[in-house]
Amino acid sequence: MDTTEAEAAQVVALIHEGLSQRNVARTLKLSRSGVRKVYKRYLETGEYRRRPESGRGRVTNPTDDRFIGLTSLRNRHLSAVDVQGRLQESRGVSALVDDVTSNEGQENATLSVAFEKQSDLVEALQCLEEVFL
Structure with a gap:
């Protein structure tokens, strides 16, 4: 609730x-x-606030999330590796990248769940890649 x-x-x-x-x-x-x-x-x-929930901690903040989303939208041809590099250069945040096989059987670099953040960001980036590439 x-x-x-x-x-x-x-x-x-x-x-x-x-x-x-x-x-x-x-x-x-x-x-x-x-x-x-x-x-x-x-x-x-003795408090009204909700208790902290378990789960993987965040590595990026909302500003970094916004940067990733806008970078992906501004240049739709960037791969996840390129977005990761730009995030690293401008904000100093690192992400891990895995090579995974896409539906067509081609190797595509996408951000992995090991993003050192939360899997929601990874899923959002993968959805952006699928929609815009």
Whole structure:
């Protein structure tokens, strides 16, 4: 459930006022399980914020992501290796590249999941390559 800190604070306040979790869910138009999870998290941590989630950490920031996307769009003939080089030159961020076989059986250099970031960026770049090449 993606609740904001403000919604979580409302949930806790209404429960502390004596409303049941079911009534809080109806009042705020949230699911009952969502209200239960928010309140449980509040009881465990004493905070309204969500806990950090597990997963691979980010290596690039939103600015780097934007640079990669715009570079790919500006020059549609750049391979992933070229985009990686330009990112390295201008921003100082490194990515790993693997050779993979494309659908046509040709070898294409694409960014791998080992991008030292998150796989979403890799998937986005691969989609850009497929669409624009």
